[in-house]
Amino acid sequence: MTDARSLRDTDFTVWLAGLRSWAGKCIDGDSTWRQAASQGLLSLAAPESAGGTGAGYEAACLALEAFAEESGLSGMPFAMAAQMWACQEPLAEFSTPNQRERYLAPLLAGTAVGAFAATEYDSGSDLLSLRSRAARGLDGRWRLSGAKTFVTNGPVADIFLILARTTEGSALSGLTAFLVHRDAPGLHIGKEIDKAGLAGAHLGSLHLDDCVADDADVLGGPGGGFAVLMHAMRYERAFILAPALGLMSRALRRAVEHARARSQFGRPLSSYDTIRQRLVRMYLSLTSAREMLYATARKADGNTLDHGRSSLTKLHVSTEFNRFCQELPDVYGGYALLPETAAVALTADAVASRYYSGTSDMQMKIIAEGLGL
Template sequence: MNFNLTDVQQEFVKLAKDFGEKKLAPTITERDHQGIFDRALVDEMLSLGLAGAYFEEKYGGAECDVLSYILAVEELAKYDAGMSITLSAHVSLCINPIWQFGTEEQKEKYLPGLIEGTKLGAFGLTEPNAGTDASGQQTVATKDENGDYILNGSKVFITNAGEADVYIVFAMTDKSQGTKGISAFIIEKGWEGFTFGKKEDKLGIHTSQTMELVFQNVKVPKENLLGGEGKGFKVAMMTLDGGRIGVAAQALGIAEAALNDAVEYSKQRVQFGKPLCKFQSVSFKLADMKMKIEAARNLVYKAAFLKHEGQPFTVDAAIAKRFASDVAMEVSVEAVQIFGGYGYSEEYPVARHMRDAKITQIYEGTNEVQLMVTSGALLR
C-alpha cells in the first residue's frame, strides 16, 4: 500500500505536532507526576478540529479520512499519551457510534458539539464483573409507563469520565437474551441520578482521567436509545473495532517517542571513551526497535485505510492493536535499558513511556482478545 501522506493528512500531523511541542511538552512532566487532567488543554486540542477529521461538514467535520485522525492520535502520543487517548476515546468511542448508529435527530443534536469540541465524549461498557466478557453486564435499563428507560448500575475504568458531557452507555434491557439483551444509550452529564465514583490511581497515562460511572434511577428518554433495543452488543463490538485502531496509533506514538529519546541519549552518553551508540549491542538494539515500529506503522495505517474505505477491518484492527501495543511495550522497555539507571528515574521521559505503554496491551480488548478475534477469523 502507498502511504505517501496527502497535503491534508500532513496538515493534521502538523496541527498535532505544533500543539504537542508548544502546549503539551512544556508541562507533561508536571501533569504526569501530579495526575492532572487539564480540561483547558483538552478544549484547546479539540478546537483544532482534530476530532472531525472523517465526519461530514454538515456536522462540523472536515470530511477528510480516518487516517488523518489516526495520524493526529499518533502524533499527540509522542508528547502526551494521556491526551492522545482522551482524543481517541472522544472520537472512536463516542462520536463514531452516534455517527454510525444514531438517528438523524441524534446526530444533529450531539455531533456538532462533540466534533467542534465544545463537548467531550466518553464510552461506558466495562463493569467490575464484566471486562473482556461484556455479556456479564449488571447495569439494567427498564421501561417505564411512557416508554422511557430507568437506568441502574455502574461502570468502571471509564476514560474521560467526570469531565465528559456525553456518554455512550450499555445496559441489559432483557437479561434472558444474553448479549442480544444489551442496549446502548446516549447519556448526558448532569442528569438526575447520574454521578461519578472512584477516580482511578493508575500506573500510567496520568493525564487521562479515569473514573467510575454510577446510575441510580436515571431517566433516559426513549429518543436516546442508540441503534435499537437489543442491538447494544453489536454497537459495542463495532465501536471497539474502530477504537482499537486509535489505541494502536497511541501505542505507535509512544514507541516512536521512546526510540527518539533512546537515540538521542545514546549519542550523548559516553562510556569507556565513546558514545553508547558506537557499541554494537546498543546500535543493533536501536535498529531492532526501529524495524518493529515501521512494521507496526504499516499495520496501523492499513487498518485505518480499510475503515475509511468501508472494507472489513475487524481482523486488521485486532492485528494492528496487538502488534503495535506489544511493540510499544518492548521498545519502551529497551529505551529504559539504554538509559540505564537514569531510565529508571522519573527525571527522564522513558520511564513515563514505559508506564504509558502497558495499558495499550489491555484496553479496547486485551491482547489475548485480539488473538481470539484473529484466530476466530482464520478458523471460521
C-alpha cells in the same frame, strides 16, 4: 494552525505541519483539549454528513500520532482517541439528526467530552455478560440501574454512551445503548481511579440509580446495543493505539540523541554494538507497528475493515510497544529512572496497552475464530 472550518479546503500536509508546531508548545489541560478540537483534530474521521471534516481514518491516526509525538503527552491523546472511536464513531453511524445535534456536534467541537461506559466489575472483556439493566417506568421513560468501571474520561465527561440490558436471552438483541448527560437524574459519578500509566487521562466509575433516559436518548434503537458495541470496538481496537506510535517515535529520537551524546570508557554509547542493536530493535518495533496500523487505517477508509483485522492491529501494535519498552531503559542505564527520560512512564503505558479495548488474550481469541479455530 488551520481552523476546523477551513480544514476541508486545506492541504492536509500543511494542516498536519501546523498541528505539529502547535503541539510542541501545548501543555496538558482543558484548554488544550478545546484548542485541539477547535482546530479539527477530533472531527477528522467523522464524515461531513455527520458534521465532521471527512478527512478519514488514516488522517485521524496521523494527527493523533503527531500530537502525541510533539507534545509528549500520553493520557490526553489516548483520551481523545477513546472519545473518537468509542463515542463519536458509533454516533456518526447510528444517531438520528437530533442526536447528532445534541450529542455529536459538541463532541466534535470540543465543547463537551464523551465517555463510553460498557465495562463492569465482573465483566471485563466479557462485555456480553453485562448486569446493568434498563426498564421502562410507569411514565414511559427508561430507568437504568447498575455500575460501570474503568470508564475513560468518566470523571470529566459531559456525555456518556452507556450499555445496559433491556431484555433477557440473546446478547444480540438484549442490549441497548443510551446517551446520557452528566446531569441526568440517577447518574452518580465516582471518584477518579488512580493508575500507574496514561498520565492525564481520567479514569472513573459510574453508578446508575434509576438513571433517567428517554426514547430520544436511545442510540440505534431498543435492542440495538450489540451493533453499537461491535461498531465501537471495531474502530477502537484498530486505532486506539495511534498515539502510542508518536510516543515511541519521540522516545526513539531522544534515545538516539542520548546514545550519541553520552560517553563511557572514552567512547560514545552509540559506538557500542549492544546499544546500537537495542536502538535498531526499537526502530524495528516502531516501523512494524506503524506499517500495521496505517495499512488498517487504509482498509477502514476503503470500508473493508473487519473485526479480525482490528484485533490483529491492536494485538500487534501493543506487542511491539511492549517490545520497544523492554529495550528502552537499558539505553539509559540508571538514568532510565529519572522522569525526564520518560522510560518508566512509557513502560507503564505499554503494559496498559495490552488490556484496554480487550486484553491481548481476547484479541487472540477473536483472531483464532476468524481463522476457523
